[in-house]
Amino acid sequence: MGKSGKKLKNIKYSNYKVVIDSLRHHENQAIKEIVTDVGLSNTAISKIISNLTEKGIIKSIGKGTSTDEGGKRPMLFSINPDFCFCLVVLIRLDGIYGCVFDLSMKQRYMAVEKIPLESYDGCVSSTAGLIRQTLKDSGISTGQLCGIMIGFPGLVSFEKGTVVYPICSPQWGTDLHICKDIQEQLPLDIPVFVENSGRLAGYSELLNWTEARTETVVCIGHDSREELSGAGGCVIVQGKLMQSKGNVGEFGHMTVDANDKEQCRCGRYGCFESTTSVQRMLSKGREEMALHPESRLNDRGNEKLHPWHIFSAANDGDSFARELLEPVIKNFVIVINNIILAYDPDRISIFGAYSQAGSYFISEIRERVFRYFKNPETKIEYNQMDYQEMEKQGAALLVFNDYLAQDEIYS
Ligand SMILES: [Zn+2]
Structure with missing residues (x-):
């Protein structure tokens, strides 16, 4: 089960x-490049590299081209x-x-099981079943696995290790x-x-944004798939994900319009998630399109309206498209204002559905x-990586970071 905030006891292992x-950010580095990136002495890095190689965590991959x-x-x-x-x-x-x-x-392997999530017990046994199947089909032995x-x-x-509320x-x-229940079925x-x-999606920022290791970064975004567009995010302080009791980063449920x-x-009214959902923007567009014959959104017909058409038309100055984006922009501004007052971050990263909105949206x-x-x-700024990719990578990174925060691995 989750042991949040695991920390290396021996400072040298940090x-x-x-x-x-550093090696995760820049594949295939020479010692000199790691020294520049990390800021430790050549002697210190050489010693660490030699120990990590001996443990099998890193490996030498031959000689590069000479720079001198x-x-x-x-x-x-x-x-x-x-x-x-x-x-x-x-x-x-x-x-x-x-x-x-x-x-x-x-990513080495992926399996998908399309099942309706009707009961909790059914979800637990299907998840345990998929874990067993994935391990079998991918050929990974349980001894090589450091976490799920x-x-x-x-x-x-x-x-x-609990689902506090399955929204x-x-x-x-x-x-x-859920962790205990799945573990019992594996076992x-x-x-x-x-x-x-x-x-998890927001946590993947650490892989793509080197500065996230030393800054305060707040990520906020919507699941990109139309039918699922929940909103959420996370707060990362100096490389560490704030987890607390589970509420931090749930920006989707900040109240932005109490009268909605x-x-x-x-269960609440006027949440960021419900008032900025892609579905809401699209259905308003489909309903009111005919009232705006001058808008180029009419060119494609009602059924084919896609968020991308709204973004693109808004960027080109289409006033109906801008009207459709207006409540989304307004509520992003409210949430971002509150985020700045609460966390004073170095960077706010907008990911998922609206990361594709382009220049009008972000400049407003x-x-x-x-x-x-x-x-x-x-x-x-925008983080335009695919939402599901972000979620998977953030999840894998969190497991590896937890695993690598144990002194026994290096001693
Ligand atoms: Zn809500």
């Missing part, structure tokens, strides 16, 4: 972890992908996905000990974790947010 992170005139060709190093593996299981409304990742963060992460779209406590299946009840001596889908008439899946958000903040140092 440098080992920094070297592994007539100089020696430097030995290159990379993470040993086969050192250990993790299994990521995403429980979604449309099915359960099982994927195997190696230590270099490459369940990504779940609802309120989750990583620390307790998409409220009939399951509350406080479900394998491998840690099983659970974390919220949006928080539509009830959110969580920046302009309106910074109208009131007189020290506009926070960057507001």
Whole structure:
């Protein structure tokens, strides 16, 4: 079960972890390049590299080309992908996905089971079944597996290994000990974790944004698939995911319009998730399209309206498309204002559905947010990676980071 905030006791091993992170960001590095990236002495890095190679966590992959005139060709190093593996299981409304990742963060195998998530017990046994099947078919032995992460779209406590509230299946009840229940059905001596889908997606920022290791980054976004567009995110402080009791980062359920008439899946009214959902924008577009004959959204006909058409028309100045985006922009501005006041982040990263919205959307958000903040140092940027890819990678990274935070691995 989740042991949140695992920390290396021996301070020297935290440098080992920094070297592994550096190799994850830049494959095939020479010692000199790692020294520049990490900022430790040549002697220190050489010693760490030699120890990590001896343990099998990294490996030398031959000589690179020389950078100096007539100089020696430097030995290159990379993470040993086969050192250990993790299994990521995403429980979604449309099915359960099982994927195997190696230590270099490459996906080695994926299995999908399309089952309706009717009962909690059914979900647990299908998940356990998919885990067994994925392990068998991928050829990974349990001895090579360092952890299993369940990504779940609802309120989750990583620390307790529980689903606090399954927002998409409220009939399951509350406080479900999903890690323990799955572990009992396996049974394998491998840690099983659970974390919220949006928080996992945001955590993948650490893989693609080197600065996230030292900054405060807040990620916020919507699941890209139209039918599932829940909203969420996470807060990362100096490389560490804030998990707390499970509520931090649940930006989808911040109230942005207390007078909104539509009830959110969580039971509240006027949540960021319900008022900015892609479905709501599209249905308003389909309903009101005929009232705006000048809009180019009419060119494609009612049924074929896609978010991309709205984004593109808004970027070209189409006033009806901009009107459709307006409530989304307005509510993003409210949430981002509140995020800045609560966390004062270095960077806010918008991922998922609206990361494809282009220049009009983001420049409106920046302009309106910074109208009131007189020290506009926070960057507001898009992360345009595929949502599901982000979720899988964030999940794998969290398992590996937890595993690599144990002194025994290096001693
Ligand atoms: Zn809500």
